[in-house]
Amino acid sequence: MSTGAISGLVVPRSGQSVWLVVCSAAAMAFLAVFVLALAASSAQLARGWEAQLAETATIRISAPPEDMEMQTALVLEVLRTTPGIADSRVMDTAEQAALLEVWLGPDLPLDTLPMPRLIELRETPEGPDRQGLRLRLSAEAPGAVYDDHTRWRRPLVQAAARLQGVALVALLLIGGVTCAIIALAASASLASNGQVIKVLRLVGARDRFIAAAFVKRISQLAVLGAGGGTALAMAVLWALPELGGAAAHMAGIGFDGAEWLWPLLVPPVAMGLAFLSSLATAFHVLRGVT
Amino acid sequence: MIVFDGVSHDYGGGALFRDASLRLEGGSFHFLTGPSGAGKSTLLKLCYGELLPSSGKITLMGQDRSTMTRDQLAEARQRIGVVHQDCQFLDHLSVAQNVGLPMTATGRRLLDTDLHDLLGWVGLADRAEALPPTLSGGERQRAALARAVIAAPSLLLADEPTGNLDWEMSQRLLLLMLELNRMGTAVLIATHDLNLIRFAKAHANARVLRISGRKLTLAGAEL
Numbered sequence: 001m002s003t004g005a006i007s008g009l010v011v012p013r014s015g016q017s018v019w020l021v022v023c024s025a026a027a028m029a030f031l032a033v034f035v036l037a038l039a040a041s042s043a044q045l046a047r048g049w050e051a052q053l054a055e056t057a058t059i060r061i062s063a064p065p066e067d068m069e070m071q072t073a074l075v076l077e078v079l080r081t082t083p084g085i086a087d088s089r090v091m092d093t094a095e096q097a098a099l100l101e102v103w104l105g106p107d108l109p110l111d112t113l114p115m116p117r118l119i120e121l122r123e124t125p126e127g128p129d130r131q132g133l134r135l136r137l138s139a140e141a142p143g144a145v146y147d148d149h150t151r152w153r154r155p156l157v158q159a160a161a162r163l164q165g166v167a168l169v170a171l172l173l174i175g176g177v178t179c180a181i182i183a184l185a186a187s188a189s190l191a192s193n194g195q196v197i198k199v200l201r202l203v204g205a206r207d208r209f210i211a212a213a214f215v216k217r218i219s220q221l222a223v224l225g226a227g228g229g230t231a232l233a234m235a236v237l238w239a240l241p242e243l244g245g246a247a248a249h250m251a252g253i254g255f256d257g258a259e260w261l262w263p264l265l266v267p268p269v270a271m272g273l274a275f276l277s278s279l280a281t282a283f284h285v286l287r288g289v290t
Numbered sequence: 291m292i293v294f295d296g297v298s299h300d301y302g303g304g305a306l307f308r309d310a311s312l313r314l315e316g317g318s319f320h321f322l323t324g325p326s327g328a329g330k331s332t333l334l335k336l337c338y339g340e341l342l343p344s345s346g347k348i349t350l351m352g353q354d355r356s357t358m359t360r361d362q363l364a365e366a367r368q369r370i371g372v373v374h375q376d377c378q379f380l381d382h383l384s385v386a387q388n389v390g391l392p393m394t395a396t397g398r399r400l401l402d403t404d405l406h407d408l409l410g411w412v413g414l415a416d417r418a419e420a421l422p423p424t425l426s427g428g429e430r431q432r433a434a435l436a437r438a439v440i441a442a443p444s445l446l447l448a449d450e451p452t453g454n455l456d457w458e459m460s461q462r463l464l465l466l467m468l469e470l471n472r473m474g475t476a477v478l479i480a481t482h483d484l485n486l487i488r489f490a491k492a493h494a495n496a497r498v499l500r501i502s503g504r505k506l507t508l509a510g511a512e513l
C-alpha cells in the first residue's frame with residue numbers, strides 16, 4: 001500500500017456531503033452546457049446575419065418619371081467607376097412586384113403607381129468607400145439613396161454580442177456558486193470526519209496529506225457529478241430538434257460541428273474549481289483544528 | 291528527547307500537577323503511575339504535543355513546543371509512537387491498513403513482510419482484514435500497539451496498553467516494547483499494573499514516575 005493509494009482511502013466514501021457534491025456538480029454542469037449552447041447559437045446567428053447582409057446593398061431612386069431613366073443611367077455609371085462594387089443590376093418590375101406582393105397582395109397595378117427604382121449591388125469583400133459613394137450619388141443623382149443594410153445589421157450583431165456577454169456572466173455565476181457549494185461540502189466533510197483527522201495527526205501525517213485526501217475525494221465526486229450533468233445536457237441538446245419539432249429549430253439553441261467539443265471542457269473545469277475551493281477550505285479548517 | 295521544565299496543566303478546574311520537571315532520554319524506560327484521574331493521560335498528551343501546558347516549557351525532539359509549526363509537530367510525531375487509552379482507528383479501513391498508516395500517511399515505504407510479522411507478533415495475523423469496530427477491547431489495544439511501533443519510533447508513549455489483556459498477552463506486548471527499548475527506543479508506559487512494572491524491572495533498567503498530590507515524582511526503588 002503506497003502513500004498515493006492510502007490517501008484515496010482515508011476519507012470514508014459515505015456521508016451527506018457526497019450527495020451534495022455529486023448532485024450540485026451535475027446540476028451546475030447541466031446549466032453550464034446550456035449556457036454554452038446559448039452562446040454558441042447566438043454566435044451562429046450573428047455570423048449568419050452578417051453573411052447575409054454584409055455583401056449586398058441597394059440603391060433606391062425616387063424621381064419623376066421623366067428623369068428616371070437618366071438618373072438610373074447616371075447611378076449605374078457611378079457604380080461602374082466605384083472601386084469595391086463587384087456587380088450591379090436594376091431590378092425589373094416583376095421582381096419588384098414579387099417583393100411587394102408579400103406586403104400588398106398579388107393584384108397590384110404597379111404600372112400606375114409611382115414606384116421607386118431599385119438597383120441591387122454586390123460589394124467586394126473589402127467594400128466601397130461608403131461615405132464617398134453617398135457624396136458622389138447625391139451630386140450626380142439627387143433622387144438616389146444608398147442603403148447598405150448597416151442600419152439593420154448593427155443592432156442584430158450587437159444583440160448577439162450582448163447575448164454572449166450575458167452567457168459569460170451566467171458562466172461566471174455558475175462557477176462561483178459551484179465553488180461556494182464545494183467549499184460548504186468540504187467543510188461539512190472535514191467537520192464530520194474529526195476522528196479521521198485526529199488519527200492522521202496522531203500518526204504524524206502533515207496537513208498537506210490530510211488536505212490532499214479530502215480534496216481528492218471531493219474532486220472525484222465533482223467530476224463524477226459534472227460528467228453526468230454534461231452528458232445529460234448534451235443528450236437533451238442533441239434530441240431537442242426531434243423533441244420540439246419546428247419550434248426548437250426556430251429557437252435554434254444547440255451546437256454546430258466542432259462546437260460539440262465545448263461542453264467536454266465542463267467536467268475538467270468543474271474538477272479544477274472543486275480542487276481549488278476544497279483545497280483552500282481544507283487548509284483553512286485544518287489551521288483551526290489542533 | 292522530551293524535556294519538561296516547570297510544567298503545570300489545568301483544564302480549567304484547578305491544576306492537575308504543578309511545576310513538573312522531567313527528562314526522557316533516548317533509550318530510557320519509564321513507567322507512569324498514579325491514581326485514576328491524577329493526570330497520567332494528560333501528561334502523555336503533553337508529551338506528544340496534543341495539549342499545550344498551562345505554564346512551563348516543553349521541549350519535543352529538541353524543539354520548543356510553544357513555537358512549533360503544525361508541520362514540525364507532524365514531523366516530531368513521525369518519530370513518536372502513541373497508544374491511546376481509547377484506541378482510535380479509521381473505522382472504514384482494515385486493521386492492516388490502520389496499522390500501516392504511520393508509514394503510508396507520511397510517505398514512508400511499508401514492507402508487507404514487516405506488517406505481517408508485526409501483526410503476527412501481537413496475535414492479529416488472522417484479523418488483518420477485519421474492520422476495527424469488530425475487534426474486542428484487547429484486540430484494539432494490540433492493534434494500537436502495532437500501529438505505534440510499526441515505524442520504529444524513537445519514543446513510544448503507551449497509555450494503559452495492557453488494560454484489557456490477560457497476563458500472558460500483557461507479557462508478550464511488554465517483551466515487544468522491551469525489545470524496541472533495547473534497540474534504542476525510549477519508552478513511557480502509563481499503567482496501574484504492578485506486575486507489569488515488576489516484570490519490566492527484571493528485564494531492563496526501568497524507572498517509575500508517579501503523579502500524586504499534584505506532583506510528579508520519580509519513585510524510589512521500593513518496587
Ligand SMILES: Nc1ncnc2c1ncn2[C@@H]1O[C@H](COP(=O)(O)OP(=O)(O)OP(=O)(O)O)[C@@H](O)[C@H]1O
Nearest residue numbers: 301302306324325326327328329330331332333375
Ligand atoms: N479534555 C478535558 N477537559 C476537562 N477535563 C479533563 C479533560 N481530560 C481530562 N480531564 C480531567 O483531568 C483529570 C485527569 O485526567 P487524565 O485522563 O489525565 O487522568 P488519568 O490519570 O489518565 O486517569 P485514568 O487512570 O483513569 O486513565 C480527570 O479528572 C479528568 O476528568
Ligand SMILES: [Mg+2]
Nearest residue numbers: 330331375449
Ligand atoms: Mg488515563
